[in-house]
Amino acid sequence: MPGVHVQQDIELAHQRSAAFGLGRQDSPDYACLGKADLQLVLEQNRLLFRHAAPVMDSLYEQIVNTHHMVVLTDARGLILHTLGDADFLEKADQVALNPGVAWSEQSKGTNAIGTAIAAQTPTVIHADQHYLSANQFLTCSASPIFDAQGQVIGVLDVTGDQHHFHRHTMALVRMSAQMIENQMFSAAFQNAVKIHFHSRPEFLGTLMEGIACFTSDGRFQAASRSALFQLGLPVSALQTHTFSSLFGMPLSSCLDLCRRSGSSLITLALPNGMKVYAQCREHPGTLLSAGVNLAADHTVTERTEQPAAQGLSLQQLAGGDALVAALINGLRKVIDRGIPLMITGETGTGKDWLAQAIHQASARRHGPFVAVNCAAIPESLIESELFGYEEGAFTGARKKGSRGKLLQANGGTLFLDEIGDMPLHLQARLLRVLQERSVTPLGGAGSTKVDIDIICATNQPLKQMIATKQFREDLYYRLNGYVLKLPALRDRSDLTQMVSRILQQEDAAHMHIHPALMQVFERHPWPGNIRQLSNLLRTALRLAEGESEIGLQHCPQDFLEDVVPTSIEPVAQADLTPPLPASASDTGLAAQELGLIQQALAQCQGNVTAAARMLGISRNTIYRKLGRG
Structure with a gap:
């Protein structure tokens, strides 16, 4: 049975639901934002979405084919983006688990998303713990996402059929939410001096490490949640501190110590007297200390910054499989011949790896390689992501506008993954770009010439989609010059x-x-x-x-x-x-x-x-x- 404190939390959530005037048998509010309003909300949460989308992809890969979906919401519980198994998505439609729909407690009663926001803590709501009877076929695990000031900015949730509950889901969701927080935290303080620390050296470089940010003169800027826990002080109290008052030495002395220590970690004392092991980053990506020799008889493996992973070559991709080797041999004959390439195969077969390898083997290898997952970008944002927009093109647009992916790829290669998920009206615009070799941004009057090669990939039956009017036939034949079908790993x-x-x-x-x-x-x-x-x-x-x-x-x-x-x-x-x-x-x-x-x-x-x-x-x-x- 659930723990006593958990049951008490659920009872409190039910009391809040009743206070909102909801009844157990009420029909849920299925109201959904219009396309323009949803686009505005997505623009307002662009930073959150940018850092959450790849984490959502990774999380979904771990639960795929388990009758679940991954959900991202804003701070109010409004759904921004979802990924899920097709069979469960049909069930989710019945209760409007869709972008643009609010899942706050005020709207849906006790549910993991709304209750996680209200309680500001990771929350599991299973089956009849949901307040509204209509939602009791669900099992949901949600974790709030906090910004550097400790404010909830969104929620990450995994929802599924109650009969497919998995005891590890909550742990996956919490770790994924923390990954999003850490990535947003680092992005928000790129120019700060960062101190990475933990009482156990093996936890440095993991989600457990604390990160505290300071200005170059030692003034406190922000701390991650793990850092707040280890420091034992709230953000409001830390804002009155400097590096010196927290760690007992000037920041300049700490940086000098890091430089002198070479490959060794340094030790610092927290205000509560606890000793921690630390690394310092003075500038973005610059590691001033790494590794540690704790004692003469106990050496921890040296930790150093690794360069970004290089893509695999075509020869490396061929491996020892005859099917893939034959595919690569045929591919070599058509690269740089102006022939469109379409990569097909099941999800996870390495279509993105192959696209990068093709770019590296082509005459465009010194140009940009820009990848766009058409399935991972909300429909209301994909047009602005691809084509860009001018300043004032729509409410919430950023000043000076935005260059789209097509222009970013100029002189190189644009990889359109999951091309089958591109909306029909954008298929027409893409076809026009391929024909005219020019791009017109949203809200723009003029067009810009663009020189790109396009590689597409899909795991969907595009010919069947053409028959059902879901994919344009003229675009299909424009993109489908040479098909590369990657075999499944089991084959x-x-x-x-x-x-x-x-x-x-x-x-x-x-x-x-x-x-x-x-x-x-x-x-x-x-x-x-x-x-x-x-x-x-x-x-x-x-x-x-x-x-x-x-x-x-x-x-x-x-x-x-x-x-x-x-x-x-x-x-x-x-x-x-x-x-x-x-x-x-x-x-x-x-x-x-x-x-x-x-x-x-x-x-x-x-x-x-x-x-x-x-x-x-x-x-x-x-x-x-x-x-x-």
């Missing part, structure tokens, strides 16, 4: 090489994959393809830090539940790790489950409790599967 023969390549990209070529885990990789269908494999390995590397081998115990719980299926019960259940379902009718699955259990026990040296924790199942399940209970 490739170079999985081992793919794993090695990803580890190299993560600067972890020294890491090994346990043979038992590689067997699991080879049997897994990889519905998320290369992107899923890449995300999994990145997570596993963090969990295996300090070790030389990645095993089952380092894999995320949701992956283990895919390879060893479990039944997820609602949050109200006392035991949130139920046993594996019976599978006597499927001997292949039973053998796989037994093999994984035996491998986990071997890695845990026979410790059943540790093996159960690794696999996310109960000890009784292990005994039952092994025939001992």
